[in-house]
Amino acid sequence: GAVVSQHPSWVICKSGTSVKIECRSLDFQATTMFWYRQFPKQSLMLMATSNEGSKATYEQGVEKDKFLINHASLTLSTLTVTSAHPEDSSFYICSARDRGQVDEQYFGPGTRLTVT
Amino acid sequence: GENVEQHPSTLSVQEGDSAVIKCTYSDSASNYFPWYKQELGKRPQLIIDIRSNVGEKKDQRIAVTLNKTAKHFSLHITETQPEDSAVYFCAASTSGGYQKVTFGTGTKLQVIP
Secondary structure: OOOEEEEOOEEEEOOOOOEEEEEEEOOOOEEEEEEEEEOOOOOOEEEEEEEOOOOOEEOOOOOOOOEEEEEEEOOEEEEEEOOOOHHHOEEEEEEEEEOOOOOOEEEOOOEEEEEO | OOOEEEEOOEEEEEOOOOEEEEEEEOOOOOOEEEEEEEOOOOOOEEEEEEEOOOOEEEEOOEEEEEEOOOOEEEEEEOOOOHHHOEEEEEEEEOOOOOOOEEEOOOEEEEEEO
16 A cells, blocks of 8 residues: 556657656545655755645745646646756656554655666 | 754765664754655655654664754664665655755765665
């Protein structure tokens, strides 16, 4: 149980285009989902936290107009990187908390984004 | 906000030896401390966690200790094996569904056969 999927697993896009990444909780309802970005050899940096049906809370320094997050249902959150640039190339990982549990979060497999 | 420091950044041990990774946190309200193992290009995997009402927790070769007064916690891996080689992250958060998790900077563990 407690499986989180992400799609796509990797994507290459051209500079200036937008990319959408999906995060799904497959066997539980996730009231809270988190989006992280991880650059090579670095830690996971939280970008934003989203609750189902409400606007995402962005961390300081993360542009909310560039990284659009939608948490439309209890099993799906999407991250759209708008007008992507090479510096947005990174490993994007989502995680979700089961509404029936208190602390543990379950991670998706990540999406490798390369902007050329 | 919470700040989590982690040491060392790299650690090499001989197979069979023990490995210790240490973390400190700044927010006294933090009460949940998970540890993750991440292999290259993969998702972080929870290997053990501890809550602030417990001082130590053990699961086979892995143990975690927590000193709430000093705001530090440590991961201990005994009888290390080559498959333990990975990057390990400590983290801290307050309990509850909306509370975010702050990660440490990571420790790259290499177990030499």
